[in-house]
Amino acid sequence: MPVPSPIPVPAADAQAAALDMQARATVARLTGALSPMAGLLAAFDWAAHLAASPGKQLALGQLAVRQAQALTREWAPATPDAFAAPDRRFRAPAWQHAPFKAWQQAFLAGQQWWDAATHGVLGVERHHEDLVAFSARQWLDLLSPGNIPWTNPEVIEATLREGGANLMRGLHNWMEDAGRQATGAPPAGTDQFRVGHEVAITPGKVVLRNGLIELIQYAPATPTVHPEPVLLVPAWIMKYYILDLTPEESLVRYLVAQGHTVFCISWKNPGEAERDRGMDDYLQLGLHAALDAVQALCPRRKVHAAGYCLGGTLLAIGAAAMARDGDDRLASTTYFAAQTDFSEPGELGLFIDESQLSLLEAQMQQKGYLTAQQMAGAFSMLRSYDLLWSRMVGDYLLGHRAPMNALMAWNADATRMPARMHSEYLRRLFLDDDLSEGRFPVDGRPVSLGSLRLPTFMVGTVTDHVAPWRSVHKLHFLCPAEITFALTTGGHNAGIVNPPAPDSRRSHRLLTRPADGPYLAPDDWLAAAPTHAGSWWPAWQQWLAAHSGAPIxxxxxxxxxxxxxxxxxxxR
Structure with a gap:
């Protein structure tokens, strides 16, 4: 029986698909690539199941009554706080006086009620529950009495004391920020931290350049060095020099001073011409091209490779492919705040579902890349108090600009993401979790994290909103390698930029799981890992030295x- 010929796709269907793509791109432009359909589906799922949950409704009603009673007692003289959980928005002493105390306590009660209302409704899909709860927090943050001039006692006091001069300064600050945003200029104060002048000044040379990377080799600072070079693989979602900020904050300079030969990848900031660069390109033109260059300069020496954030994920993929193919050029691997399992990605997962991706992909198809502004907008929503509301109050209502520092200036120096790579990254890693499931292909064949057996050092940060430390920790479950895991105070960036300092208030926990050792779940690891004062940098450097040969x-x-x-x- 003859095999039927494939049915050709009618031109009308292709035109319909193109029209749908154009429509989604238009929606993405109007909504900042936030899908209204995803929000509506989540809201309907939550509301419908709440409507069918009389027990939950009763519990919420009882909570409201208890809160009203507590607020009544709270506003009476000489009574203990009913909502005493610390909230840094209301830590100023003026918030403890009437009527401001009543307003902030009522706000905190409302926040508590909505948290209870958006969680624990039977039948609601987990992603929808997280999205509804996140949306409720965003609206509540917007309506906080701390954001309103006439309900914020600090703003009122400053306005009366200065005769409104604070508001005039705030207006000037707002006009300056609006003008800079309109012209694409960097934020005020960033000119104090110029690349190559105040930051990224560790001496070195670019020794490789291709269409995707420049490879920097740093000049030695000691008469002898450890024989195995260190290759740093930063994320291309950021500029590399977070690892080489000011001399006092530079991890690169610290390693060089400790006798390590250091190389670092600097990624090209992609534009429309790089739209078709995919994850394989980042492996071949990035990691593998860098390894080839490093070994050409350090022949017969294995390489300590360290990846940060998405660069760490790429390193894990590359190391798994190298293990599969019998490539033994690596001496060890290190992962800074890098995920290899994306089943619990944290709050970034709120922006990743089929509806959201359809808008992003449509917009990226037109532009060829994801803009830096879109990336910054997503992170601002995740940390709305730190990156939006506290700045608004400080800069525009109190008229006091927060002093710029090197890390803040670096954070404003954003990058773009190629359309193909970003789509593969979001779909294959975040949405489908192909890497931890053994489905992620390199050169057409899947790789397995279970093949990773090199000595490994990992760093997680306690308050990481991009790569939650419990998610980072999951490599313990996925591979049998010896893993030394450090959990440090700080967030995704400040926890990594963690130089040793005698007066540091930082601390870290550290514990090594031997090769083929038993799995410790995150909470068990937390209970077993001893705490050490100060930076984790010396611990990592000592670990590198212990896995290196005699000086040369x-x-x-x-x-x-x-x-x-x-x-x-x-x-730019």
Whole structure:
């Protein structure tokens, strides 16, 4: 029996698909690529199941009555706080006086009630529950009495004391920020931290340049060095120099001073021309091209590779592929705040479902990339108090600009993401979790994290909103390697930029799981890991030294294409 011929796709269907794509791109432009359909589905799921839950309704009604009674007692003289959980929005002493205390306590009661209302409704899909709860928090943050001039005692006091001068300064600040945003200029104060002048100034040379990376080799600072070089793989969602900020905050400079030969990848800031760069390109032109160059300059030496955030995920993928293919060029792997299992990605997962991705992909198809502003907008929503409301109150109502620092200036120096790569990243890693499930392909064949057996050092940060430390910790479950895990205070960026300092208030926990050792779940690990004062940098450096050979003379410097920090990092 003859095999039927494939049915061709009618031109009308292709036109319909193109029209749908254009419509979604239009919606994405109007909504900042936040899907209204996803929000409506989540709201309907929650509301419908709440309507069918009389027990939950009764419990919420009882909570409201208890809160009303507590608020009545709270506003009476000489009574203990009913809502005494610390909230940094209301820590100023003026919030403890009438009528401001009543307003902030009523707000906290409402926040407590909505938290109870949006959680624990039977039948609601977990993603929808998280999305509804997140949306409720965003609206509540908007309506906080701390954001309103006439209900914020600090603003009222400053206005009366200064005769309104604070508001005039705030207006000036707002006009300056609006003008900078309209012209694409960086935020005020960033000119104090110029790349190659105040930050990213560790001496070095660009020794490789291709269509995706520049590779920087840093000049030695000691008469002898550890024989195995260190290759840093930062995320391309950010500029590399977070690892080489000011001299006092530079991880690169610290490693060089401890006798390590350091190389670092600087990614090209992609534009429309790079729209078709995918994850395989980032492996071949990024990780593998860098390894080839490092070993050409340090022949017969294995490499300590360290990846940060998405760069760490890429390193894990590359290391698994190298193990599969018998490539033994790596001496060890280190992962800074890098996820390999995306089943619990944290609040970033709120923006990742089929509805959201359909808008993002439509918009990226037109532009060829995801804009830096879209990335910044998503992170601002995740940390709305720190990045939006506290700044609004401080800069515009109190008229006091927060002083710029190197990390803040770096954070404002945002990058773009190629359309193909970002779609693969969101779908194959975040949405489908292909890497931890053994389905992620490299060169057409899947890789397995279970093949990772190199000595491994990992860093998680306590308040990480991008890569939650419990998610980072999951590599313990996925591979049998020896893993030394450090959990440090701080967030996704400040926890990594953690230089040793005698007066540091930082601390970290540290514990090593031997190769093929038993799995410790995150809470069990937390109970077993001892706490150490100060930065984790010395612990990592000592770990690197312990996995290195006897000191040798520094290797030769490669042919210089440019001085560090190179040219790609300067692209806007």
């Amino acid at each position: 003379k520094p290797p030769r410097m490669g042919t210089a294409l440019a001085d560090a920090p190179g040219t790609y990092v300067l692209e």
